[in-house]
Amino acid sequence: MPTPSRTSLDSIVAAGRDILSTDGLAGLTMQAVAQRVGVKPPSLYKRVQDRDALVGLVANALAAEVEAILNTADSLPTLARTMRDWAVANPEAFSLAFSGRASQEAMEAASAPILRLCAATVGERDALAAARLITAWCAGFLTMELAGAFRLGGDLDESFDFALERLTAALSVP
Amino acid sequence: MPTPSRTSLDSIVAAGRDILSTDGLAGLTMQAVAQRVGVKPPSLYKRVQDRDALVGLVANALAAEVEAILNTADSLPTLARTMRDWAVANPEAFSLAFSGRASQEAMEAASAPILRLCAATVGERDALAAARLITAWCAGFLTMELAGAFRLGGDLDESFDFALERLTAALSVP
DNA sequence: ACCTGAACACCGTTCAAGT
DNA sequence: ACCTGAACACCGTTCAAGT
Numbered sequence: 001m002p003t004p005s006r007t008s009l010d011s012i013v014a015a016g017r018d019i020l021s022t023d024g025l026a027g028l029t030m031q032a033v034a035q036r037v038g039v040k041p042p043s044l045y046k047r048v049q050d051r052d053a054l055v056g057l058v059a060n061a062l063a064a065e066v067e068a069i070l071n072t073a074d075s076l077p078t079l080a081r082t083m084r085d086w087a088v089a090n091p092e093a094f095s096l097a098f099s100g101r102a103s104q105e106a107m108e109a110a111s112a113p114i115l116r117l118c119a120a121t122v123g124e125r126d127a128l129a130a131a132r133l134i135t136a137w138c139a140g141f142l143t144m145e146l147a148g149a150f151r152l153g154g155d156l157d158e159s160f161d162f163a164l165e166r167l168t169a170a171l172s173v174p
Numbered sequence: 175m176p177t178p179s180r181t182s183l184d185s186i187v188a189a190g191r192d193i194l195s196t197d198g199l200a201g202l203t204m205q206a207v208a209q210r211v212g213v214k215p216p217s218l219y220k221r222v223q224d225r226d227a228l229v230g231l232v233a234n235a236l237a238a239e240v241e242a243i244l245n246t247a248d249s250l251p252t253l254a255r256t257m258r259d260w261a262v263a264n265p266e267a268f269s270l271a272f273s274g275r276a277s278q279e280a281m282e283a284a285s286a287p288i289l290r291l292c293a294a295t296v297g298e299r300d301a302l303a304a305a306r307l308i309t310a311w312c313a314g315f316l317t318m319e320l321a322g323a324f325r326l327g328g329d330l331d332e333s334f335d336f337a338l339e340r341l342t343a344a345l346s347v348p
Numbered sequence: 349a350c351c352t353g354a355a356c357a358c359c360g361t362t363c364a365a366g367t
Numbered sequence: 368a369c370c371t372g373a374a375c376a377c378c379g380t381t382c383a384a385g386t
Contacts (some may be wrong), residue, residue, distance in 0.1 A: 003367060003369040008348045009221025030360060042361075043370055051360065105322060115326075128328045129336035132318075136337070139276065140314025141306070147274025149281060152289075162303035163310070170344035177350040177386060204379060217351055225379065232381075350378075359378075366371075 007037040009057075011046045014060040017093070024092050028055065044074065055101055062097035065108035070113035076171070077164050079117060080138050087142040093147065098139045109134065121171050130171055137163060181211040183221045183231075188308045190232040191267070198266050202229065223271035229275055236279035246288035250345070251338050253291060254312050258334065261316040269320065285309070295345050304345055311337060 015036040019028050030051055034041040048054045069086050073079035085093035097110075114135055119127035139162065144150055150159070189210040193202050204225055208215040222228045243260050247253035261268035271284075288309055293301035315334065318324055324333070 005369065029358090031358085039369095040371055041359095042363085042372085045361075046369065057307065096324075098318075100318065100323045104325050108326065111326065126336065127332040128326060130278040130340075132315070132324060132333045133337040133340065136309040136314035136318060138314070140310035140312070141307065143317070144272075144274065144306075144310060144313065147275045149272075150306060152282065152285065152302060153276050159303040159306045162300065166304075166307065166344040168340075169347075170340040173343075179350070203377090205377085213350095214352055216353085216382085219380075220350065325373095350386090352377090352383105354383090356381080356382105360376090362373105362375080363369105364373090367369090 007039050007043070007047070012044060012047055012054065013057045014031065014056055015059055015062055020058060020088060020092050020096060023097040025055070025096060028058070030054075036160070056103065059096050060097065060104035060106040062093050062103040066097055067092070067110040067113065068104055070110070071114065073117070076114075076117050076121065076134060076168055078158070079114065080160075080164055082143060087146060091146045095141060098143065106153050118171070119167075133171075134167065181213050181217070181221070184237075185211050185219060186221055186228065187235055190228055190234055194232060194266050194270060195264060196281045197249040197342045199229070199270060202232070202310050207246035219300060229270070230277065233270050233348065234275065234280040235281055237276040239267070241284040241287065244284070247291070250291050250295065250342055253288065254308070254334075256340055257312055258316060261320060268316060272317065292345070294345065295342075307345075308341065 011035060015033050016028055019036065021031050023032070028042055030041045033054065034044055045052070048057070069082055070079055071081050084099070100111075111131065115127055115131045118130040118134065121133075122130045129164055141163065144158060185268055189207050191200055193210060194207050197206070204215045204218055207228070209220055218228070222231070225311075240260070243256055244253055247256050247261060276284075285305065289301055289305045292304040292308065296304045315337065319330060
């Protein structure tokens, strides 16, 4: 006799997102997710292949969040600062979003705003390479900042702005 | 009655480094390390606080490797290409070395070559900010390249060289 | 002093049995 | 159809007992 569903894939991914932000990736266990959606761990396997797949779906959801935020930016410096504010406010989410676990489609969508602004700055021909430069720098800087890897003193805000100035100058001049 | 040691901290860290490169961070278990040094897992706790501490020691060893390699470079472009070659040859080692798990001292030592070349390029005043720009970009680019995050087509070598040209230009002009 | 077997808590995952 | 209890393999870690 059929039984009505007691949860859904969306609730599971949403629960995973919440647990990630409070307990980190290590706390994102099948048991924790199951408990939060009100089900026993084995039931999750009806909706999700395994933990890796679930983490990937959460990463996709985070990439969509990033896309939405970046779409509000109208210049590369604004975009970088928007990204930084979000990363500082959501460190665990940031690190999963940029861990390479999101799907190609999700990453493409999140890259679109950067690509658009880069095309406007350097032209279509160099847009992709410029977007990779900006993305790599920004992801690298924020990852290291959040990991506490910048420990040689100095002002981090200053270092961020220094880089932003030099980068925009480097991309503005052909 | 005293028993002669059957292993040492150095062997344990070396075993960890080897296992990392073949099986990745997930394969770097206390059991795998113990087996490789010829001891049972509980014995490791005589030399190492816990798995996290062991991973940190391996990260320190990797930072020292990075330092040695980067010290052979005599310009920023050469340094970046040296780093990239090493990262491609040692992907797991690279990602642990830049994960923020190494100690402050190890990170400072690994940063020294970059800082030195940046000081020669932009002067002492901006050396730290410039080093952070180069380091963040390079770490970000290689992390994303190794994670397969650059999937929008185009030539990755070209994107790397494009960034390197623009960055050196941006740092050369005051 | 160092090593080990036994034990515990915790995790991911499978599957037969329930409704 | 979906859910669960029981079970298994695997991991980190502790500790009393061995030498």
